[in-house]
Amino acid sequence: MIRCIGILTSGGDCPGLNAAIRGIAKAAIQRHGMEVVGIRDGFRGLVENRVQRLDTQSLSNVLTLGGTILGTSRDKPNKMLMGDQVLDMTAVAVANARSHGIECLVCLGGNGTQKNAHHLQRAGGLDVLTLPKTIDNDVHGTDVSFGFDTAMTIAAEAIDRLHTTATSHDRIIVVEVMGNSAGWLALGAGLAAGADVILIPEIPYDLHVVKDYLLERQRRYGKRFSIVVVAEGALTREQAAAARLNRKNGAPKVEAAPGSDDELHGRRLVHESLATSLARQLQALTGTDARVTALGHVQRGGGPTPADRLLCTRLGVKAADLLAEGVVNVMTAVRGTEIVPVPLERVAGRKQTVPAGHPWLHAARSVGTCLGVADADLQA
Numbered sequence: 001m002i003r004c005i006g007i008l009t010s011g012g013d014c015p016g017l018n019a020a021i022r023g024i025a026k027a028a029i030q031r032h033g034m035e036v037v038g039i040r041d042g043f044r045g046l047v048e049n050r051v052q053r054l055d056t057q058s059l060s061n062v063l064t065l066g067g068t069i070l071g072t073s074r075d076k077p078n079k080m081l082m083g084d085q086v087l088d089m090t091a092v093a094v095a096n097a098r099s100h101g102i103e104c105l106v107c108l109g110g111n112g113t114q115k116n117a118h119h120l121q122r123a124g125g126l127d128v129l130t131l132p133k134t135i136d137n138d139v140h141g142t143d144v145s146f147g148f149d150t151a152m153t154i155a156a157e158a159i160d161r162l163h164t165t166a167t168s169h170d171r172i173i174v175v176e177v178m179g180n181s182a183g184w185l186a187l188g189a190g191l192a193a194g195a196d197v198i199l200i201p202e203i204p205y206d207l208h209v210v211k212d213y214l215l216e217r218q219r220r221y222g223k224r225f226s227i228v229v230v231a232e233g234a235l236t237r238e239q240a241a242a243a244r245l246n247r248k249n250g251a252p253k254v255e256a257a258p259g260s261d262d263e264l265h266g267r268r269l270v271h272e273s274l275a276t277s278l279a280r281q282l283q284a285l286t287g288t289d290a291r292v293t294a295l296g297h298v299q300r301g302g303g304p305t306p307a308d309r310l311l312c313t314r315l316g317v318k319a320a321d322l323l324a325e326g327v328v329n330v331m332t333a334v335r336g337t338e339i340v341p342v343p344l345e346r347v348a349g350r351k352q353t354v355p356a357g358h359p360w361l362h363a364a365r366s367v368g369t370c371l372g373v374a375d376a377d378l379q380a
């Protein structure tokens, strides 16, 4: 029987983290009589030994609160910037957890967190349990991750608003939503808000297909406004081919060194954003005035939707119930209407992107949405 658990939140924050912390901790304390230790700022707080005891008092009034009451960071236990050195702090992280009597560490996060938790278990021998969190919805092994419904709702509402101004001015509005390697958010929000064009990382696009589609909308239907939703990681066909070639030739992934000027100033801030360059090109090619809106971190801010609150509470309570049964080293996952444990080794290091032939793609094509390639080029 597990008597004491730790909880940390790691990676980008997202709506629902507090609802999930509350679900785990309340069930662990009230139903199973466990002690719960909150760890500040993800794996860095564990390494730096910054903890706080969680009790029912500290868990009150957090269900609807955005962000995370524990704080978060993107640090990895095995590659952590300590002063001016990058060090493997796995042993310190595990020793600190043990010093607080933590028998299982519950980690709430996306793909990076799943990997880090798995690493602590394999290399450090610390039992872990994870919950799938990300607005990108790309955690493998679960039907859905928490935070996605809220982000999709925010993005769809924003696109609705952009629709009326685009119509009034006869403009193309390019809306950039988050999603570096998965297009769930762009596709879901775009479909829900009736976007005319949706571009996602899984389907490298042809600029001329988009241009022809927009001109045809004008010519055939007299519609001079259009909404183009683009995921931040969408690529043209040429860019995708170049990236494939680089990978094939073993070219190293270009990453900013921790603490370097590139990292500090954010490459994406100094380079023209994808949405801006797309808007500029479409304006030139179609002769229609274009504008850009990047939704950015608005999609991650604020409180969770009722659907996310419900999901987080269910995922959290299931986590506590599994721990009470001694089930560890799993992720609580959504399968249909059930919450089930999935072995962490089947989750860590894998990503759930939009598969070819997914029903959402079929729906988009069927209502005439342009996905950036000719229909014949899309796999069934």
Ligand code: F6P
Pocket: 012, 110, 134, 135, 136, 178, 179, 180, 232, 300
């Ligand atoms: O992983 C979630 C996410 O919101 C991605 O969609 C986005 O690319 C990234 O985080 C942004 O990270 P940061 O908040 O560190 O800029």
